[in-house]
Amino acid sequence: MSDGRNGPVTIHDVARAAGVSIGTVSKALNNTGSLAPATREKVLAAVKALNFRPNVLAKSLHTGLSGTVGLISNDSFGRFTMPIMEGLEGVLSENGMGVFMCNATDDAEREKAHLEQLLAKQIDGIVVTSRRADRRPAVDLQGIGLPVIYVFSHSDDPDDLTLLPDDEGGAFTAVSHLIQSGRKRIAHVTGPDHFEAVRLRQKGWLAALAQAGLPPGPILHGEWSEAHGRALTTELMVGPFRPDAILCGNDRIARGAADALRESGLRVPEDVALVGFDNWKVMVEACRPPLTSVDMNLRELGAETGRRMVQMIRGTPQSGTIRLPCSLVLRDSA
Amino acid sequence: MSDGRNGPVTIHDVARAAGVSIGTVSKALNNTGSLAPATREKVLAAVKALNFRPNVLAKSLHTGLSGTVGLISNDSFGRFTMPIMEGLEGVLSENGMGVFMCNATDDAEREKAHLEQLLAKQIDGIVVTSRRADRRPAVDLQGIGLPVIYVFSHSDDPDDLTLLPDDEGGAFTAVSHLIQSGRKRIAHVTGPDHFEAVRLRQKGWLAALAQAGLPPGPILHGEWSEAHGRALTTELMVGPFRPDAILCGNDRIARGAADALRESGLRVPEDVALVGFDNWKVMVEACRPPLTSVDMNLRELGAETGRRMVQMIRGTPQSGTIRLPCSLVLRDSA
DNA sequence: CTAAGGTAGGAAAAGGTTTTCCGATCGCAG
DNA sequence: CTGCGATCGGAAAACCTTTTCCTACCTTAG
Incomplete structure (x- = not known):
């Protein structure tokens, strides 16, 4: 149901269809500024008719926030990473954000390359996870102030935020x-x-x-x-x-x-x-x-990671090591 | 080692540092246009000194390609999805592309929401995976021509590309x-x-x-x-x-x-x-x-998915059902 | 020495959105 | 009827990069 011609429909197409300016369309979409209800409705109708979807890239360019978090796994997406990812992705997607997956496999070279890619993609934060044999060197952010959370993984920098099961x-x-x-x-x-x-x-x-x-x-x-x-x-x-x-x-x-x-x-x-x-x-x-x-409630660990990441991105810095409770599941062996 | 002031360093900062225009910086970075070797080096030196990283978002806005593929899983990142993801991510990251993770958990509502998010983020293609009980309805792309691959999952539309183990x-x-x-x-x-x-x-x-x-x-x-x-x-x-x-x-x-x-x-x-x-x-x-x-060589299945996705994004359409060989791993039981 | 051709690099538009600032219109009160 | 204020909506800049087009300069050949 796209208009069928000339590629993606932009805010300009909506503006033309609704007979208003692009600024007005933006205001109608974001509920900002002051608009007459009739105008707002007219715009929203056009949005629906054209099946318009705002280009997040353009918005990000403007706001400086991409709505994306990078997840660097050193577990090759293993058994422990999965539920963490699931919890993380759940919370983030509720907040309109997404997760970028990277598999570093404990290879410092790969990790660095992924980090470069993530930074170039303007991610808003980084989550590092691993197999957790021991503490790992902090990710080298090169002075860029970006939220980082280590989950099921332990940074050697006490100023970083680390989330672990208890x-x-x-x-x-x-x-x-x-x-x-x-x-x-x-x-x-x-x-x-x-x-x-x-x-x-x-x-x-x-x-x-x-x-x-x-x-x-x-x-x-x-x-x-x-x-x-x-x-x-x-x-x-x-x-x-x-x-x-x-x-x-x-x-x-x-x-x-x-x-x-x-x-x-x-x-x-x-x-x-x-x-x-x-x-x-x-x-x-x-x-x-x-x-x-x-x-170990890894899913919840991932969800908590997501919640804290959202807070950090919104400007509340956090640090220290936090341990989340485990629970005992009773079956027949004890 | 960022310049320490006023936020992220942009191509303008590099241009100023190198004493050239931003167009020249872009040419030096991408090896396009005609530049004197000395100029090119001067620019690259400034890039290095400032630790400049081009903003992929801005580039994407211009080219219309985000270098990102969405992965919609209905397996909650389960055991079968993991190796597929790993193979996929490996190939894509070699091509400078990234993977966006979404967990739909067989919930049509969630899948639709994720799809919206992915489209808004201007992804270049979609990979759908699942637990593979049976054929599933094709993802509703609303007429947007976007490459889709079903892997370890089967679209009911024969015009889609489906990758499965044999x-x-x-x-x-x-x-x-x-x-x-x-x-x-x-x-x-x-x-x-x-x-x-x-x-x-x-x-x-x-x-x-x-x-x-x-x-x-x-x-x-x-x-x-x-x-x-x-x-x-x-x-x-x-x-x-x-x-x-x-x-x-x-x-x-x-x-x-x-x-x-x-x-x-x-x-x-x-x-x-x-x-x-x-x-x-x-x-x-x-x-x-x-x-x-x-x-079932799921890792290779994921890698093949990545290779074909890259081809599709570059303009080679593909369809049909392709089965990749399994291999027998001998141990002691037979 | 002059003119033509080639090359290096700059200016500017384009890509899609948000946001600020300002102008215009309408209504109401004096 | 006129003037003021409030409200609605438009114009334009900004975000960062790529790319096209063009200018200016240098070199070389006539």
């Missing part, structure tokens, strides 16, 4: 739940301890035990895989400490643990209770029994 | 491999047959069997889950047809099958060989034994 709190909640349901001997099987998250979850585990006056069980580190979950759990069960519950560093380890326990004749949760971490749907549901797990 | 060929390859390794009684445990992919994979399975003169085994449909993989496999094994191999509709079903077989005392692959579909890393690796699986 790993420690999540582990604390999980272990407290185990204690409340009567468990007294709680071990921890988890990932490599060069992950900050691993150290924090360990801290939460210890804190909950200490609060209840229970002795800390053993902690075993391995890779984030089911195979290691099985192996470490088997190792744990033949040791002197006979756990009646295991806090697992992630769902894959937990699932490996569940398999190992079942195959060695132990029942979950009767003999040993199990809590995972990530609440990854396919894992927790496929686990036998379905796995109780800590959800 | 499900039939993938299944054919998998079954042929089973036959070549001596299997003669090959069953098929798969997902709900309202998926086009399910019907196509079934076709490939039958074709490979027919080519080898083998009788078709039973086909069992269920949900795409491990639990159904286990249940259907158990059901299959107590039936009259004693399969020595199973083609599974996806990796989750295959993993369920592997568990069911192992737990009923059968060995994989010695007694029953297993092939999955999707080659989903966490599944195939966690499977015991590691799963041989058909890879």
Whole structure:
């Protein structure tokens, strides 16, 4: 239903159709200035008839704001980035803004190239996300004052804003739940301890035990895989400490643990209770029994990132490290 | 290292610094027109000194091309969308273009809103992706001639360009491999047959069997889950047809099958060989034994989408349905 | 030495929108 | 009936870049 001729319909076409000037059309569209109701309606009718859509580029050129945020992922759009993106995109699109995707894959060269592209595209802000092994150098903005948020990723500059799940709190909640349901001997099987998250979850585990006056069980580190979950759990069960519950560093380890326990004749949760971490749907549901797990609420983390980004773009600077709560999702394993 | 004052540095600042006109700066930057080498260098030096970055918005306003493609996902950035995005983004960013992410979640209302936003942002093309249960109505472009590609998703308009993995060929390859390794009684445990992919994979399975003169085994449909993989496999094994191999509709079903077989005392692959579909890393690796699986090469599918999108934007129209080959990744289960 | 041709670089328009500023018209009051 | 004020709407600049066209200068050849 475009007019069918000579390319895109512009504000000039609308002005001509409505018999007014382009300034008037602009005012009618944006509800600015003072216009007679009749004029406004006349313009809006023409807008509708011509199916006019204001060119955002032209507007951006004028306002200096493009309504676009760049998302630089170092996770190759992996499992953790997805829900974050989803939350972020949801909030931003509600505010009429969009998200530009870039995949840097931990390659500093690529990241720099993407950054150049984003800056040239006049983005209003940058969100950096990653696999979160450790703190990363701050993005080099070359002195351009642009809002940046690190989410599920940690800048080494304390003046930056960083958003993370509360790993420690999540582990604390999980272990407290185990204690409340009567468990007294709680071990921890988890990932490599060069992950900050691993150290924090360990801290939460210890804190909950200490609060209840229970002795800390053993902690075993391995890779984030089911195979290691099985192996470490088997190792744990033949040791002197006979756990009646295991806090697992992630769902894959937990699932490996569940398999190992079942195959060695132990029942979950009767003999040993199990809590995972990530609440990854396919894992927790496929686990036998379905796995109780800590959800990092990544979607909400992304949404919060979006809200704060909007605020920053509107002029409220923010900094510091903020941790958002995790929640425990109960199923059958604990 | 921006000049520190009065906002972003523009082409005017560069012109002033180099002592030339803005037109000359533009020519130096784009290698157009005729300029004395000395002048060109003088300008480039000023560009560097001021850290000037041309405003893409202004350029786009002039050329009518924004260098941006919109990606509308109905998969909530799910597991299948990710690698496609990755391939797409890789190719486009090599061509200096960017990807705008939109999550429509199969909500026609949201999709329309996103489409409006994208059109207003003057995108040069649209990529639509989804969970691919069935053909979907073509995106309503309201007569605006804009390149559209449906990938892992199927438009109901044959004049649109649709890119899909060759499900039939993938299944054919998998079954042929089973036959070549001596299997003669090959069953098929798969997902709900309202998926086009399910019907196509079934076709490939039958074709490979027919080519080898083998009788078709039973086909069992269920949900795409491990639990159904286990249940259907158990059901299959107590039936009259004693399969020595199973083609599974996806990796989750295959993993369920592997568990069911192992737990009923059968060995994989010695007694029953297993092939999955999707080659989903966490599944195939966690499977015991590691799963041989058909890879849909989604990353390459995304890359091809990017290449064709670039061609379309440059003026070469394309249409029809194109299926890209799958490949069989051998591990221990077959 | 003069004229012609070629080349370097500048001026200005175009691209679509917002916004400011100003003029004109209408109505009402004196 | 005249004048003032308020309100409506138009003209034009600004945002930043590209590109076309043109001028001026230099070189070379006659």
